[in-house]
Amino acid sequence: DTEVTQTPKHLVMGMTNKKSLKCEQHMGHRAMYWYKQKAKKPPELMFVYSYEKLSINESVPSRFSPECPNSSLLNLHLHALQPEDSALYLCASSQDRGRNYGYTFGSGTRLTVV
Amino acid sequence: DAKTTQPPSMDCAEGRAANLPCNHSTISGNEYVYWYRQIHSQGPQYIIHGLKNNETNEMASLIITEDRKSSTLILPHATLRDTAVYYCIVRVGAGGTSYGKLTFGQGTILTVHP
Numbered sequence: 001d002t003e004v005t006q007t008p009k010h011l012v013m014g015m016t017n018k019k020s021l022k023c024e025q026h027m028g029h030r031a032m033y034w035y036k037q038k039a040k041k042p043p044e045l046m047f048v049y050s051y052e053k054l055s056i057n058e059s060v061p062s063r064f065s066p067e068c069p070n071s072s073l074l075n076l077h078l079h080a081l082q083p084e085d086s087a088l089y090l091c092a093s094s095q096d097r098g099r100n101y102g103y104t105f106g107s108g109t110r111l112t113v114v
Numbered sequence: 115d116a117k118t119t120q121p122p123s124m125d126c127a128e129g130r131a132a133n134l135p136c137n138h139s140t141i142s143g144n145e146y147v148y149w150y151r152q153i154h155s156q157g158p159q160y161i162i163h164g165l166k167n168n169e170t171n172e173m174a175s176l177i178i179t180e181d182r183k184s185s186t187l188i189l190p191h192a193t194l195r196d197t198a199v200y201y202c203i204v205r206v207g208a209g210g211t212s213y214g215k216l217t218f219g220q221g222t223i224l225t226v227h228p
């Protein structure tokens with residue numbers, strides 16, 4: 001298995017809702033990442049997990065809460081989002097954080113906040 | 115992080131080589147150059163990476179200048195399916211909390227014409 005699987009593919013949520021995005025990989029990768037991508041912009045790093053511990057938080061608002069329950073799974077919990085948080089949320093993984101390993105990206109979850 | 119400069123857009127005829135340039139004049143000695151591409155509405159796809167030697171794989175070749183201040187990604191026989199945004203990224207080197215980070219710049223929109 002050489003894929004990163006993200007679910008759901010599309011999500012519409014209200015500003016008072018709580019929802020979660022899920023990311024799964026079975027490549028034995030020990031680093032996992034969340035990126036946010038607005039239309040016609042490059043992906044922006046949000047969080048980095050290394051060996052199931054949060055290593056980097058790029059000053060992301062607390063309404064986004066990441067969780068890494070095990071080495072194969074990464075969640076992003078969403079609460080009280082704003083319409084400007086509508087974007088494509090991408091998950092990626094790599095063998096570890098070392099600079100000599102490429103990332104494998106999922107296809108993303110397209111989130112719309114209404 | 116070392117920054118990269120790429121032309122915003124390029125065109126290429128189908129079947130011809132596409133040569134995508136990237137400047138990274140502030141790159142450090144232990145930082146790798148990575149190339150990714152993103153086809154519309156998909157997650158970024160790893161293409162190739164290198165440190166100082168030229169690299170080739172089944173997708174592309176990477177030519178890095180001797181002073182490492184610039185590089186060129188070569189797609190030897192471009193097809194319509196190669197139309198995408200191509201990102202040149204310098205990956206943060208070892209040491210410090212940010213090591214291994216992959217930070218995307220604006221990229222080059224490559225359009226392959228029939």
